[in-house]
Amino acid sequence: MPETKTYLTSAEQETEKVGRTLAEDLLGRGETSGFVALYGDLGVGKTAFVRGFVSAVTTARVKSPTYTIVNEYRGGKVPVFHFDMYRIEGEDDLYSTGYYDYLGAGWLLCEWCEKIPFALPSDRITVTVEKTDGGDGRRITVAYPARKESEAT
Numbered sequence: 428m429p430e431t432k433t434y435l436t437s438a439e440q441e442t443e444k445v446g447r448t449l450a451e452d453l454l455g456r457g458e459t460s461g462f463v464a465l466y467g468d469l470g471v472g473k474t475a476f477v478r479g480f481v482s483a484v485t486t487a488r489v490k491s492p493t494y495t496i497v498n499e500y501r502g503g504k505v506p507v508f509h510f511d512m513y514r515i516e517g518e519d520d521l522y523s524t525g526y527y528d529y530l531g532a533g534w535l536l537c538e539w540c541e542k543i544p545f546a547l548p549s550d551r552i553t554v555t556v557e558k559t560d561g562g563d564g565r566r567i568t569v570a571y572p573a574r575k576e577s578e579a580t
Contacts, residue, residue, distance in 0.1 A: 434567040435559065442472040442556070445567050446479025449552070453534075454483065459505045460533050462548045464540040467556035472565055473538045476556060477509050480536060496524045506533030512542040521546055 434445045453461065463480070465473045478489040485503025491511060500507040508529045515521050521543055529535055530548065540547055553570040 430571040432569045434569070436472075436563075436565045436567060438563050439472065439475045442475040442565055442567065443479030443482065445569075446476040446481075447483045448479075449554075449569060450480040450483035450534075454504060460531055461535075462530070462551040463534065463536045464547055464551045464553045465536060465538045465556070466540060466553065468558070471556045471558055472567075473554075473556055476554060476567065477536045477538075480534075481507050481509070484534075497526075497529070501533075508533055508535045510535060510537040512537060512539040515539075515542045518545065 436442045436445060449463075465476065467473050474489065474491045481487060481489045481500050481503075484505055484507055485500050487500040487503070489500070489509065490498065496511060496514070498509045500509065510524070510526065510529075512521070515524070521527075526543075526546065537543075550572045552572065553568075555568045555570075557566045557568075558564065559566050
């Protein structure tokens with residue numbers, strides 16, 4: 428059964444801290460690559476979460492990849508690739524981004540995964556960011572994939 432953790436935040440910096448905590452946990456377990464699927468409405472804080480994750484890996488400045496599709500953060504503890512699938516319209520668009528070449532090459536953090544359900548790895552971590560009030564309140568749910576029997580011991 429998958430493990431799920433829920434965090435409540437009231438400021439952008441707290442959302443960043445949740446991202447940093449996830450990265451530190453994963454790196455602490457020696458995990459150098461994987462996939463984080465990010466879900467949430469426009470402006471809810473997905474990029475802030477990524478900013479926190481990247482801050483645990485490198486000092487690079489994170490910005491939204493909306494127009495570039497992918498931003499690469501190399502030179503830190505592990506490579507991080509930040510994708511934004513908002514403008515992707517199908518398999519051909521996705522293929523042209525080089526997306527499949529990035530899988531397994533580091534940590535992929537991918538916004539707007541609802542646009543590419545056909546291309547998501549089954550062993551992904553799913554992060555859902557939701558507003559909890561009219562201001563900066565957020566509920567962040569992190570769902571880890573079910574571990575295999577061999578990993579549970």
